[in-house]
Amino acid sequence: GAGVSQSPRYKVAKRGQDVALRCDPISGHVSLFWYQQALGQGPEFLTYFQNEAQLDKSGLPSDRFFAERPEGSVSTLKIQRTQQEDSAVYLCASSHMFGGALGYEQYFGPGTRLTVT
Amino acid sequence: GNSVTQMEGPVTLSEEAFLTINCTYTATGYPSLFWYVQYPGEGLQLLLKATKADDKGSNKGFEATYRKETTSFHLEKGSVQVSDSAVYFCALRTNAGKSTFGDGTTLTVKP
Numbered sequence: 483g484a485g486v487s488q489s490p491r492y493k494v495a496k497r498g499q500d501v502a503l504r505c506d507p508i509s510g511h512v513s514l515f516w517y518q519q520a521l522g523q524g525p526e527f528l529t530y531f532q533n534e535a536q537l538d539k540s541g542l543p544s545d546r547f548f549a550e551r552p553e554g555s556v557s558t559l560k561i562q563r564t565q566q567e568d569s570a571v572y573l574c575a576s577s578h579m580f581g582g583a584l585g586y587e588q589y590f591g592p593g594t595r596l597t598v599t
Numbered sequence: 600g601n602s603v604t605q606m607e608g609p610v611t612l613s614e615e616a617f618l619t620i621n622c623t624y625t626a627t628g629y630p631s632l633f634w635y636v637q638y639p640g641e642g643l644q645l646l647l648k649a650t651k652a653d654d655k656g657s658n659k660g661f662e663a664t665y666r667k668e669t670t671s672f673h674l675e676k677g678s679v680q681v682s683d684s685a686v687y688f689c690a691l692r693t694n695a696g697k698s699t700f701g702d703g704t705t706l707t708v709k710p
Contacts, residue, residue, distance in 0.1 A: 486642075513696065515696070515697065515698075517698075517700075522702070522703075523702050523703070524603070524688050524690075524700030524701050524702045524703050525643070525688075525698070525700045526700070527697040527698065527699070530696050530697055537696075538696070538697060541697070573642070573643065575643075587645050587648075588645075588698065590635075590642045590643040590644070591642060592641070592642040593642060
């Protein structure tokens, strides 16, 4: 069916506000990844889910960042008390394969552009 | 840790010119290597991939060969078109699942 979708596409937040970014992966995909892409740079890994289990959160930059995937499908990335350095595009990707299999394709969503003022 | 270094841009070429975008990597273990393309206003799309040494990935006239001895995965195309104008990202992935990306190279092709 449809590809990976993310909402909202654009979000402007005032410094200190909390934001929630949503990712709808391709139906049936077990693996879900979040990346942060600063302007002019490549995406950087934030966290990885296999079904509902968060197997790797080593890329989350601070404890203000929290991600969940409670039913193993939709995922939400929450940022508390946003700071200007959080301004970036947040990308979600999903795959039908488990993380340990090399070479499988990850399908990326269009991203959410977060601007913190 | 893992890292990817790719040729700095921007790169500007005339239509039908030869394209090379260099990419080198550092990784523990044996990564898979990827090139992604991001067209203006769109998301990342997989362009090609290679999963082991000496593999050649190819798609839409683009090619890249996994060179373990030089830890490289350079992207090439013999004759670029205006429609190839985009940002190109080199990436690697280990069996941990997460990808490591380069900073991207912006290609502009002029008619």
